[in-house]
Amino acid sequence: SAFDTPWFNTQGNDFFNSLNKTKIPHVILTSETEDFDEETIQQWRDEGFDTAYVPMLNGGNEYINRVHTQGDNFGVGEYYAIVAFDSAATLILQAHQKPNHPKLVAIVAYYPPIIPSVNTKYPPGIRVLVHLAGTEVGVQRQTEVLGIQGKVKTTQKRLSPGPGYGEPLALSYPAYTYAGIQPGFAERDLDEYDPVAERLAFTRSLTTLRRAFRIEPTTIEVLRDDLVDYEASGRADKALAHIRPYAHVINGPTLTGGVGTKDLDTYYRSFFQPLPPSFRARLLSRTMGTDHICDEIFTSFTHSQEIPWLLPGIPATGKKVEVVMVSI
Template sequence: MYVDISKPPPPLPTPQLTEIAPGLSLLQPLSRRGYGPGLIIVVPDSEISNLTIKDGVPSPLIKWAEESYTVVEIQEKALASKDVLKTAAEWVQKSDKCEPREGVGLIVYNGRLWNKLAPSLPSVPQVLGVVIYTDSTELESLSPSPIPCLQHVAGKVTDSAKQQSDHVTVYEYPNSASSAFALPFQPDFSYNTEAVSHTRNLTFLKRQVNGPYFDLERIWEEHTYFEFENRSVEYTMSTMVQEPYVNHITTMTGGIGRENLTDFYRHHFIFKNPASELELVSRTVGIDRIVDEFIFKFKHDSEVDWLIPGIPPTNKKLEIPMTAIVNIRGDRLYHEHISWDQGTVLVQLGLMPEYLPFPYQLPDGRTPAEGKRFEIRVPSAGVEAAAKMRDRNAVGSNKMFEFGIREV
């Protein structure tokens, strides 16, 4: 891959909202591709703008446009019109950014709103699949769906309610107070629970409306190319959504939001990394994320503050087993969660003692003799950990079972 970084990357798209009627609006895809299938979302009325991104969390309208859907949002106040669903479907499909046009998906963020909308569904054959967020207390009164349906249920679901038909799939969220767990900027919103439901939605919707589909591996490899080879902050950020984040969990380094992440890449990552090699061990590709096992190899001849902050160069060669969980929204990265065992890093640097004090009474009641102390052998390996990730037979298993307490 070659990119002329002397020229700036294309700018991120600016959301262009089309007001169709009060409570009814259209947003074109916010992906680099710029087109995608049709999707209708139905949400409660809110005083917060439907183009809001707050603390890195986008509104449902923004999020689905970033996933590369052509989205019409119906707010509750617009449901007074009996033809609102038909109008929404027509606006989606006549958009020049809607492709393919064979069908439209539907997401209803509240069981009460679904019951208002359900009677009009048979007159809108363009809708091929529906996602419904609801509460367990609403299940008995929930209108049945005549088309493939995915239900996200907040609260405990009875065994009988869990019985799924050929075209209805039910997911239970027993720790959620209400279906509003999926609605940002609400008291019951749960970032992690909503994210789980979002991945399930993508798995369901992409089958119903034929996409959008992207080469997630190519997107991830493009991003790492700009990070490690091309070393361009601007082009690296151009591969990410409006408000992305990176979390190096082990050292709690990275950045949340475009401004903070850009600063992190510029001052702590892209130009601070030594010459290195990423040895891929395994890769799992899901509907919206990639999980990589890899070995990060380099010589510690400069300070690498995101990885081992505060430690001057030791000139040691390191091989660090790592795991990266990369979430991709549409055709841009949303976030990276990267983890590794800092113990194996410190062992390889020669900075981890073989034994450490154990200042506790033993299970059998023993305490150290006067003037002595207990020590434990540190259960952490060095480069052997990387070798065992690479080849399960490179190092014998269970050797640390022999570790124990000594008195010194």
């Protein structure tokens, strides 16, 4: 074999995987309107994706061609994903059921009013994820008579509410329904915006795109631990360098914290610090997601000074204190 050489046989999986990885992960956002929610666009950019927006306008083949043109403009060897909303999501799902788009690696569809047949099989090279909302959705079905395909019919199907947010559906492609939530829940500039459903859906979308682009898992655990170390050691400037400008910290029991780097700078310097010299923390458990960490922490200290963020307004008692905290 031409590939049976000493050099070839010594190459590991990392080398071969690198041959099929895009240098820059591109995302085309698309919806019905001429412009789109800037916060959602920035959300994807913050995760390291190069983004472009393509409006649906009048739809049809002209719209699909504009989406593909935008994808082709990313350059030779560059791949892209499509994140589509509302009626644009329906058209995108309909247009990519055949393997004729080699640069497309993923489709995420937010609340399409109509979805393909529940038995639709998308090309292996395209990861598909669908988020549904509302009480029903139109499902397409190809009629067939004596082996001859007829017209495509759409039937309205009721969405099962399930016991909570984000229930999986038994379709041939990954899909979730968000009970009690209306279409538009993922766009911050709409009245239907729901932060809980949006956060859950975005985490699922982000996981899908990272797998599609073969992006290695982020060092979120290291970043989290570095941030905690900077906070505990009083290095507020280092802590602030690790967070985004709109980050927020809220201590539920005492409602202390801040929103944005200016408030958090004041919080870290004037409320969180100084910690008691005896303050100790022990990690009990850690649950990690694609873009968040939930820690269960055991803390102990001698109450040798006032601690505004934890025991506000209580002078030092000299007593030993033990508290179990949950940090997200």
